[in-house]
Amino acid sequence: MTDHYSISDLAKEFDVTTRTIRYYEDEGLLSPLRRGQTRIYSNRDRTRLKLILRGRRLGLSLEEAGQIVNMYTPGSDNVEQLQALIDKIEQHRHQLYRQRKDIEVMLKDLSEVEKICRQAMVEKHKENQ
Amino acid sequence: MTDHYSISDLAKEFDVTTRTIRYYEDEGLLSPLRRGQTRIYSNRDRTRLKLILRGRRLGLSLEEAGQIVNMYTPGSDNVEQLQALIDKIEQHRHQLYRQRKDIEVMLKDLSEVEKICRQAMVEKHKENQ
DNA sequence: ATCAAAGCTTACGTTAACGTAAAGGTAAAT
DNA sequence: ATTTACCTTTACGTTAACGTAAGCTTTGAT
Numbered sequence A, B: 001m002t003d004h005y006s007i008s009d010l011a012k013e014f015d016v017t018t019r020t021i022r023y024y025e026d027e028g029l030l031s032p033l034r035r036g037q038t039r040i041y042s043n044r045d046r047t048r049l050k051l052i053l054r055g056r057r058l059g060l061s062l063e064e065a066g067q068i069v070n071m072y073t074p075g076s077d078n079v080e081q082l083q084a085l086i087d088k089i090e091q092h093r094h095q096l097y098r099q100r101k102d103i104e105v106m107l108k109d110l111s112e113v114e115k116i117c118r119q120a121m122v123e124k125h126k127e128n129q
Numbered sequence C: 001a002t003c004a005a006a007g008c009t010t011a012c013g014t015t016a017a018c019g020t021a022a023a024g025g026t027a028a029a030t
Numbered sequence D: 001a002t003t004t005a006c007c008t009t010t011a012c013g014t015t016a017a018c019g020t021a022a023g024c025t026t027t028g029a030t
Helices: A007-014 A018-026 A043-057 A062-071 A079-127 B007-014 B018-026 B043-057 B062-071 B079-127
Strands: A033-035 A038-040 B033-035 B038-040
Touching (some): A007 A018, A018 A043, B043 B062
16 A cells, blocks of 8 residues: 555565565566665565466466566557457467366366275274274 | 287377387386386386376476476385475476466467468458459 | 388587675664 | 665576487398
8 A cells, every 4th residue: 555665565565585576676577666786676666566366376487578568568559569469368268278177177177086095994993993 | 908919009190200208217217027028017107108198298308207207106115205205296286287277378379460360361351352 | 122211329608587695785683 | 863674687597308429239131
């Protein structure tokens, strides 16, 4: 709510190191203001970091995550760029669909394995009686 | 259906290099039979590879992917191990839940951005008339 | 018989995403 | 005043997950 954060504020909130946040800046993903040398992060910066980390949790590279984050602030005004952006969105959407499918299958598989485990445990208990 | 595959068979089917498959063997994730020096992959090997690659698409490390794959063939018979396995399953399940949530949010965001894009394009077309 | 395709091992190279250490500046608390 | 707790930059180190190249063997096809 305060609209400005220190680097360690964000580091604590999102459970990353300050090194990581500075690295993201080196890679052009963040560009906080400065008071003297010290970095000052706005709510916009904080949101960008949040989006980057969300991408990372899905296994995206920093470059891919950056692409997605940059979609939120187009900046490009001509029709071709807009169309290119829409195409990128479509690509990412399909990747997400695939991941979602993978997750569903994996969840189902895990349930199956758990079931077998529990049955095996029941057998073991019978043995010990 | 043939129950045995060459390394390049699998490489083509799953769109990876043979180097990748051999690397997974080095890391103990696969252990194909041999005819002389040549590797021969069974359906079981093929399934393991498929599972590993599914894990990779979700951003898991090879080690994590390996853990999951090994759940499918418990091998351990004592109760403690079974309980440990069930705990691991629960952990992975929660990670998958989180990823699924991330995906839903991201899909929603992408739709939002696309909407804005399309509106901007409509404006541009009006200008050009 | 030889030639191309595919297989093998060994080993060094590469890249992303940080970790870690050194050396220093600033500001508040004791 | 000096300790504590931040902040900074620079720079070298590390690890996972392969890529790539060299050199050799095996095998099916012509």
